[in-house]
Amino acid sequence: MVMFYFNQHPVSNSFFIATAPYADRGLVVGRVPFFWYDAELDIFQGDIESFTTASDISPKVYALNGYEHVSSMKSDPNNERLIYLDYQRQLIVALENFNTWVNTNITERVIQEGLSDTYHARIAYDWLTGNIYWTDNKYDWIAIKSVDHPDTSAYKILIHEGLRIPKAIAIDPIKRFLFYAEYGYSNTILMRSDLLGGDRKIIRSGLRWVSDMIADHHSSMLYWVDNTRLSVERSDYDGNHWEVIYRKSSNVFFTAIASYKNLVCMVDYYIQEVSCINKITGTVTWTTSYNYKFPWGMDAYAIDNHPQEAHPCQNYRCSDICINTNDGAKCICKEGYELEPNNPKNCIASNILKGKRLLFTNGTDVCMFDIRVLTGYKDNASCFMHWNGTINFIVVDTNRTKLFFHDESKSEIYSYDLKTKTSKNLVTSGSLSGLQYDWIGNALYWSESDIGAIKVASASMTDMTTTIIHNLDRPRNLEVYPHGRMLFWIAGTSNAPMIQSYSFDTQNVVTILNRATLKDPKALCYSAGHEKIMQFTTLVEIQSHQGTYMMELVGLFFQLIYRRSRPLLRWPLLIQIFNGKKLVNACETNNGGCEQICFATTYTDRECKCSFGFEIETNGLNCTSKCNDELKKILTKISTAITIEYQIEHLRTPSKLEVGPGAQKE
Incomplete structure (x- = not known):
């Protein structure tokens, strides 16, 4: 079955008819160079839900330049495109004319130059507008660019103020949410914002090393991997209904997570393994071992993961970047430029420095x-x-x-x-x-x-x-x-x-x-x-x-x-x-006076937050543990699995309270 649809060029707003066979689907895994093994893409073609460990699925191979390191990957099957972040060359790259059969004239196109040299950076893709988002934990910012903008150095920093060590990132273009993880050695927090980087909110705290995350727009659930907690976890978009759906028993190094229908798939670089599990039960449905060939980036390439729908930017002609908001289409400009006063769609230079x-x-x-x-x-x-x-x-x-x-x-x-x-x-x-x-x-x-x-x-x-x-x-x-x-x-x-x-x-x-x-x-x-x-x-x-x-x-x-x-x-x-305005962030100094979490609400104001199990005191700065009687009342009402682990300083075991349907029993 072949579906025909109208697609819009994100910059020119011209329309063309494209085809995308439903059969053109599969799991794409980026393998990093290691000694005598060159970098490549392994394409496990077919319906991922039909994959079983017992079946012999030989991947199709697309050879990359020998030294490329695919550290993060997103697919765009509607436009026959695969986008990835190359850690070695510090680029975001698009493979055009891509399909899972690897039988076309695939061409490489550089989307963005000048990323910092960190393999912790991750990308997220808005397939409706064609905007790519990425984290940079050396510069401490989240940036955006239209994948079809011809200038490979044009980008806009969306979030910078109050941002500390961003790593994982995910997006739901349908519901117009952006999610990202701010790393902390003892407390990583998950944040949610709109697609402009505004209306920021802490939805989850008390995590450790969240290396990658994915937003499932079908169920409005967020999935992530935590290397310190050895787990695959999820919550809804508000941070509620948090649970561990899968846990390893020994050291792991999760580098990627992808979602497809009822499955989530993960890459474990430490043991060179790619596996898929059921989203609800955590049951492993498929595993493949790489035997010293070291997989890293991964995504599900499937058109039903990226439904098309009418949206505000569809007929809006922005000169640089168009973002869908709940109030309609919004044009923003690349760094160093600003919207023309009498034309909210056109960008002009804001000053002679043109950015940072x-x-x-x-x-x-x-x-x-x-x-x-x-x-x-x-x-x-x-x-x-x-x-x-x-x-x-x-x-x-x-x-x-x-x-x-x-x-x-x-x-x-x-x-x-x-x-x-x-x-x-x-x-x-x-x-x-x-x-x-x-x-x-x-x-x-x-x-x-x-x-x-x-x-x-x-x-x-x-x-x-x-x-x-x-x-x-x-x-x-x-x-x-x-x-x-x-x-x-x-x-x-x-x-x-x-x-x-x-x-x-x-x-x-x-x-x-x-x-x-x-x-x-x-x-x-x-x-x-x-x-x-x-x-x-x-x-x-x-x-x-x-x-x-x-x-x-x-x-x-x-x-x-x-x-x-x-x-x-x-x-x-x-x-x-x-x-820019980074220097006036109120959380930069002494954690803003907050005992646990400082959240910069504006350039000069901040709000103190507490980790899970604590509540803010009346002074708005300090945190107090919730009383044991209250916890006992809560625990007596819980009929599902409960895991309570205590902080052991020398072992550095994460403190957590995990409850909810499907939580893993221990």
Whole structure:
């Protein structure tokens, strides 16, 4: 039987007639390269529900490039397309003209470049709009792109604020929900949002290592694999009716999960095995062993997994990305662009930086890279400001899109508006040895090593300077921690260095590290997310015909920038990061004051949550265990299987209470 249907190109909105035989179905498994085995796709063709372990099912093979690593995979049988994330090349790739017989001229097309090099990243696919979603736990964001957009570097970051180590991701395009797991060593949480990344809600906590998940739109159930708990689990879309449907007895490394009708299938990389189980009973229906050939990514390729229906984006012409919402179609723009005020479907550049960027100066020019060069993305540097002077310090105000810099030859601090491209003299200074910007107080701080002082001035008012700290020993490389109301700097000589701090609350200078633990630090960087001050003892030396310059480090992997773009860099002196609104997230600091889970509701507000078995106290910060009497009343009413395991610190056994129909008995 062959079904004919109308399909829409997600960008052009043109229509064409396509065919998709119901017989063109099966389970597609990505095998990673290992010693003498090259990467390949194994296609187990047929109705997956008819697979039995006793039957001999030989897969059809599609050879990939020998070094590819398919770390996540999604199918699009309506468009004869298979999409996968290639960990080795840091790409999202589409195989066009794909079918399970592998009898067509299959072609490879790159959808997205510049992903970070992590095999924990996963993808989710909206087959109605043709949008691909992916997690990136190095950049801590969830991004989206139309698979048919011709620009392979165009993407939009949907979720970034308050997001920590996202891994698994799933989507239900029919009910318009996005699900993702935020990893924590002792507490992984499952989140739900709309397809725009808004209306975020914690639906499940108390999990451990959720490596992959899938949303079953037929039953409105969410399925996931947890490597620490050795289990396959499920809940409804609200996080209720949570249960373990399958558990292994020993170490596992689940890398993928797929759903098809009454089955869920999993890849266990640790024992090189692919298996399918019944969704309700957990009974194993089919298993195949790979014998040292190491499967990883997987998906069910079946048209009945991807029903077509009318949707708001179907006839909506967005220039970049169209997303279905409960209020209709919504156009969004790729990074660095915004909707045109008089045309909510067309995107225009929002400022000259066009998204998250690394800024650097060589003294006379300020230039930029795409921030993804930090993980290997190749990007050409472009310069946007030329200055007749000597720039020796730059800092950025990402919220107000302003750049601040110090001209050493004029001993003055200037501001530069990234939208209007105009500069303004703010304040006259001495000889600077450090410059930082406080994005909460909208203030500039700088150190003057020759007079041993740290000064402050308003970033919006001119000629108003105050010396806040005197009598320091050669302060330099200043760092500011706005949420903690603190300053950090390097002091002393290269033979007797110190790292010191100043609290605006106590107004005391404290030496936190001295020469006994330091080795001539060259730069500092305070990470609010990790609540750590980082010191760099080795700087990147840039050789040029005009001498050797030292690049100040504010992050990691800057050697990649120099190595990949040497002709354009010339002699950079300083680097700063233009990184949107991430810095003002209330949960970044001290977990927002929450005892257990901090959930950022806006850029500056947060809400405290508690793990399963705890409830929030009246102060809104701390958590209290629910009383034993209440638990006893609940437990006496439960007639199904119950598993209670206690935390054993040395064994690191997960704490949990699992109840519900079909819960696994132990």
